[in-house]
Amino acid sequence: MPVFLDTASPDFETAFADLLSAKREDSPDVDAVVAEIIADVRSRGDAAVIELTAKFDRLELTPDTLAFSAEEVTQAIATVSDEDRASLELAAARIRAYHERQMPQDQEWTDESGATLGWRWSAVSAAGLYVPGGLASYPSSVLMNAIPAKVAGVERLAIAVPTPDGQVNPLVLLAARLSGVDEIYRIGGAQAIAALAYGTETIAPVDKITGPGNAFVAAAKRRVFGKVGIDMIAGPSEILVIADKENDPDWIALDLLSQAEHDESAQSILITDDAGFGRAVAEAVDKRLETLERRAIAGASWRDYGAVIIVRDLDEAAALSNRIAPEHLELCVVDPVALSHQTIHAGAIFLGQYTPEAIGDYVGGPNHVLPTARSARFSSGLSVMDFLKRTTLSRMTPEALRAIGPAAEQLARSESLEAHGLSVGARLKRLNG
Amino acid sequence: MPVFLDTASPDFETAFADLLSAKREDSPDVDAVVAEIIADVRSRGDAAVIELTAKFDRLELTPDTLAFSAEEVTQAIATVSDEDRASLELAAARIRAYHERQMPQDQEWTDESGATLGWRWSAVSAAGLYVPGGLASYPSSVLMNAIPAKVAGVERLAIAVPTPDGQVNPLVLLAARLSGVDEIYRIGGAQAIAALAYGTETIAPVDKITGPGNAFVAAAKRRVFGKVGIDMIAGPSEILVIADKENDPDWIALDLLSQAEHDESAQSILITDDAGFGRAVAEAVDKRLETLERRAIAGASWRDYGAVIIVRDLDEAAALSNRIAPEHLELCVVDPVALSHQTIHAGAIFLGQYTPEAIGDYVGGPNHVLPTARSARFSSGLSVMDFLKRTTLSRMTPEALRAIGPAAEQLARSESLEAHGLSVGARLKRLNG
Incomplete structure (x- = not known):
């Protein structure tokens, strides 16, 4: 039986607070194992990834078979029913249309001091998407992660999806193809996150990793954060x-x-x-x-x-x-x-x-x-913003520097950062000299 | 002597790779100490914060003096020179003007299926800003963190700034006032981050914490992440x-x-x-x-x-x-x-x-x-986006559900999520019945 609460009841606040603070998840502490796996992949590259895949997924790979070939993807996709294909295509089209509207605008303006200011958005160059294998291998999640990345303009999008015993969900491959994914690796777990973050001889490193995963994947994402960007840990x-x-x-x-x-x-x-x-x-x-x-x-x-x-x-x-x-x-x-x-x-x-x-x-x-x-x-749901970053722009004219430079000098002095002040002052001296 | 590299030199790639991978920072491992401090503040609230402040900052506080009073702020600010004040005011005005342009737009549209879609931005309700004490207490950083929060619409903005031996930088208080900060606490370190994240009898918890700090502050921010949002660890x-x-x-x-x-x-x-x-x-x-x-x-x-x-x-x-x-x-x-x-x-x-x-x-x-x-x-610099979150909106009409519902049913089947499909199917049955 679920709990029944009533705001009119005198003990409501206590019961509601209990509901809010209930801990629903006990993540196993796999951090030490994950740290070892990441170190192994960093030092031995492909060899480590291949060994770990044999061990955890009972699948023998070589550097040449780490990735699905285009032909393998095409063959697997051919087995998808027309109904499934049409549904995935409808979903992909609707997700793409929604996310295209999220693209933010660059801005640039010149203010009254003569300073030109603004910002410019650009896409992350390369992103990796983790897709769980087995039962939790959801084609819809491939669309939801991959389409925003491609709409944002990510040039290189790689998927890592474990295929235990060689089993693969053709719908996942179809979703990847519909989304414009560039590379699909049949690897999983912490070793896949390490390979995406640090690269191996075969797998080029990415700048951002998104997608759901088990406790090992989550721990690995936490560990590589900083080296690459990650999405939220769901x-x-x-x-x-x-x-x-x-x-x-x-x-x-x-x-x-x-x-x-x-x-x-x-x-x-x-x-x-x-x-x-x-x-x-x-x-x-x-x-x-x-x-x-x-x-x-x-x-x-x-x-x-x-x-x-x-x-x-x-x-x-x-x-x-x-x-x-x-x-x-x-x-x-x-x-x-x-x-x-x-x-x-x-x-x-x-x-x-x-x-x-x-x-x-x-x-x-x-x-x-x-x-x-x-x-x-x-925080917010995944969006094109997760695959974009903003660079701010400033350009001073001599007039603008004359107008606002003295305030910067003053503040630099008050923060005891002499070179900051001098970098402005030396220019003002020439301009005013 | 700094290194001199030349792209025309045969060993350039090696030297450049060394430059890129040079580790410039050895953060001391203070995580265990920080974990204890956070646990202490969570269990004993104000009493823990007051004891830790006495220990680390040599300052005796009471629940009543944890925060600066408005009068104390006004008195401290009165000591600021006219030049400093004018410079801070110019900086605040320019930072505000820039960040106001960052405010994103809500969107809502109805597509060809009859579905109304969109999103809405809203501000984080309460944010906390950490300001280092002593030498690294920069008024400019107060402006850079606090103004985007207030422009975003954060209702309650609290600052934590340690005042070792009771010393405070009046410019920090002036920057806080110019930015519209609501509460200023004279606390620092991991205990301040814990108090902001979990709250005490005197300090209400916030939803997001930003601002720079030492190794203890950084470790505490990492630990409370998830309970609250944090900015990047710089x-x-x-x-x-x-x-x-x-x-x-x-x-x-x-x-x-x-x-x-x-x-x-x-x-x-x-x-x-x-x-x-x-x-x-x-x-x-x-x-x-x-x-x-x-x-x-x-x-x-x-x-x-x-x-x-x-x-x-x-x-x-x-x-x-x-x-x-x-x-x-x-x-x-x-x-x-x-x-x-x-x-x-x-x-x-x-x-x-x-x-x-x-x-x-x-x-x-x-x-x-x-x-x-x-x-x-x-990733990007701090902006109003760090104090906003986006809620997506969807509204189906009966016609829209008829148009796209069957594809959802199909995909739910292929993902073996029966109740997902039934929640759509039960409605379609009535509509088509």
Whole structure:
């Protein structure tokens, strides 16, 4: 049974604080092992990667077979059904269209002092995308990571996807091809992250690594951070649904279960202003759990981390939502747009009862890589911005330097940085001399 | 003596690779101490912060005196000279004007399927800014961190600045007031970062922490990351100057020294297409080092990490610049704009001989918090974006769900996520029923 909370109850604050602070994930400490793997790949390159792949994935590779050939990709892709292909193509087109709108503009202007200022965006030269192997090998995640990189203008995009026992998901290769990925390596784990970050004889190093992975991958990403850029380290998935009684309890139950089925550590929360509706949704969840394929996982998630919160009104719902700062937020209420202006801390908002969160996982257009564990208070989902960086530009004329240089000299003096002041002063002396 | 490299020399590649990979900073491992301090502040709150401040800063505080009162700030500020005040005000105005232009736009559109998509930016609710105490207490850094936060719309901005033996820099307090900072605490070190991240009885927790600090502060920021957002962990400062022979060697020498005087680990590099000019600059550096106040620091930096690189032409200079990916890049050449389009990996570019880097440290307008240690390949300087986050928005109509829902169902099936598919399918069934 999930917890039932009611804001009218005197112990609500305590119970809600417990819900907020519940630790849902115990990452095993694999840091020492990962440090060894990274050191091994740095010192022995391909040889280390090949040995580790034989050991962990039971797959014998050579420098020549580290990457899939174009022919191998084409052959694998040919096995994809027309329905799957058409769906992936629709998803890719919609994700591309959304992310193209995110491209920021360069700016340049001359101000009243005569100084020309601005900034210019440029793409990361090379990026690496980690794709988990086996069951968690999601083609949709390939699209969500690779398309923003290519829209941003990344010239070289490499994927690392482990293929345990040689098994590969053809949909992952199709997603990579649809996204314009340049290289696909059949390697995984910390050794793949090390190879992407530091390079080997066969694999050129990249500047940025994104994509989800297990504890080894996450630890490796933390360790190579600084040498390369990384995306966020994602935690278990979460959904918060705010729904009034004008909804079908079964629809809302399915929305809650579509997070719960990801992972036993996932969290699904319903906030409603109608206690009867809350009970009806909980009943509908139980009913669906009887037959759901992934009922063991979804049931454990709902039992351990699920919650139904009864509020007095939607203002209260919005306030709680901002404290939760959910990864996914569904607003199934009469006026979802109005409510969305109050729920400002959320990774992605799905408005109205015809927008189940699963639409956003696949074909909506916005990215499904989103901040978890309350980090939507201070961070955003993946976007083209993650593959761009900004260079600021300044150009002084002699007049501009005369106008603002003396203030810089003064501040340099007050910070006891003499050469800073002299670098301005020497120029002013000539200009004024 | 700094190293002299020449791209025409057969051993250039080896020497340049050594220069790129030189480790300039040995951070002491203070992680264990920092972990204890954070745990102490989390469990004992104000009492721990007060004890640690007495121990490290020799300052006895109470919960009531943790923060400066408005009156104390006003009194301290009254001691600032008119010249200093006017310079800080000019800097604040220019930094604000620049950063106001960075504010990104919300977007919303309806596509051909009838889906309404978009995103909305919102500010982090509360941010904390760390300001080092003592010698490295730079009022300019207060402006550079605090103004973007306030421009972004951060409601509550708190500063932590240690005041060893009660000593405070009035210019720091003035910079805080000019920037609109809401709270100023006289605490520092890991205990200040812990207090900002987790809160105490007196200090409310924040969502994001920025600002430079020593090894303890950096280790504490790494540890609280995830609980709150942090900015980059900055390394020692760097400048790369690309200059042709049409420059005054003394000006360029002063620009190189204005980084070198920051820190013995700072790095200053000159790239020029004229060997004679390169030697003239090196001589000018030596001459200035005879009298510079911070000659011990600047001299050590220039001796240990300085470099003069002779190139055949400016194309070669640009290519090397992109491999260095400098924090600061000065282009003192006849056509700096043309060259700037080739030097795409840099934190900040200063164009032309009348734009010494020091202008950007204080009054230019762009931020002086910039990516170091080659991280300009994948990251950007501080901006309003660091205090904003983006929430994506999706709203399906029944028609839109009919149009794109089946593809989502198909992809959910192929990823074996049944509830995902059902959450779409149940709605389509009603709509099509």
